[in-house]
Amino acid sequence: MNSPIDTSGESALDGSAAAGPFADVFAGDVSAAVVTCGGCRSSAVFAEQHAYLGAPGTVLRCPGCDHVLARLVQTPTEVWLDLSGSSSWRFPL
Amino acid sequence: MAIFTRGFGGRRDPDAVALPPGQHLTEGFPVLSAGPTQYVEPEDWSFTLTTETDEKQTWSWDDLMNLPSEDVEVDIHCVTRWSKLKSRWRGVPVDAFFEDSESEADYVMAHSYGGYTTNLPLEDLLDGKAWVVHEYDDGPIPAEHGGPVRLLVPHLYFWKSAKWLSGFTMMTGDEPGFWEGFGYHNYGxxxxxxxxxGD
Structure with a gap:
């Protein structure tokens, strides 16, 4: 894995830090996509969500309730994507 | 065609360290978490063992302190490819928590404050192979490294050594934890x- 490793005590980064691997899957920029939390139903753009990298996979969490919105794992042969914690993703056209 | 390979018969570097394949040494201690750091005060911490028949046994911090602890110096290996040698911990062998258990289940789901889970065969936790640790480097375990109490299973990748340990649930069949069900190996x-x- 080549994910950047956060070595600070507080490991949450803003969602922009996770935009790269998600963009690879969605074949486009996800930073402006509006993600709605499946836990507390609050919505925010991807870039404002909380990201945890190299954990060992990538985890996107709701900044309001810490609910897992999405997980992404890249193995040598596959990309795994879990969006089950988010109720919707809205992409501006 | 070369008859002799380079280094044939040469002396081994006495300082060379055998690492698992694909790993590199680190002198630091990277902080990797799937979620926010959990800040649990020792007086608020507890550990609950739940059997497959839903019987529960709970230990408080004071209970933990009254169990026999031992010093442990082990190498740890993170799946993100760093290894740290001779990390020093103090804690209670997991065996102690099963002395009065009537569970017959063969698998364990370890739970953390914050919701993280990881699954292990029970046999990988017993016979002195794993500890419930409460000290690192002669002091309290920093919260970012899983304090006040974390699991230590050094013979498996470090994602199995759950930070902010809150309990074990016994399982009659193996079930994947947070990462095992999502791209990472079930055993590690x-x-x-x-x-x-698939590895």
Whole structure:
């Protein structure tokens, strides 16, 4: 894995830090996509969500309730994507 | 065609360290978490063992302190490819928590404050192979490294050593935890390089 490793005590980064691997899957920029939390139903753009990298996979969490919105794992042969914690993703056209 | 390979018959570097395949040494201690750091005061911490018949046994911090602890110096290996040698911990062998258990289940789901889970065969936790640790480097375990109490299973990749440990649930069948069900290997032996599902 080549994910950047956060070595600070507080490991949450803003969602922009996770935009790269998600963009690879969605074949486009996800930073402006509006993600709605499946836990507390609050919505925010991807870039404002909380990201945890190299954990060992990538985890996107709701900044309001810490609910897992999405997980992404890249193995040598596959990309795994879990969006089950988010109720919707809205992409501006 | 060369008859002799380079280094044939040469002396080994006495300082060379055997690492699992694909790992590199680190002198630091990277902080990797799937979620926010959990800040649990020792007086608020507890550990609950739940059997497959839903019987529960709970230990408080004081209970933990009254169990026999031992010093442990082990190498740890993270699936993100760093290894740290001779990390020093103090804690209670997991065996102590099963002395009065009537569970007959063979698998354990370890739970953390914050919701993280990781699954292990029970046999990998017993016979002195794993500890419930409460000290690192002669002091309290920093919260970012899983304090006040974390699991230590050094013979498996470090994602199995759950931070902010809150309990074990016994399972009659194996079920995947947070990462095991999502791309990472179910067992995670670093010496067999079991990083990902299918390795």
């Amino acid at each position: 032996d670093p010496w067999r390089e079991e990083r990902y599902a």
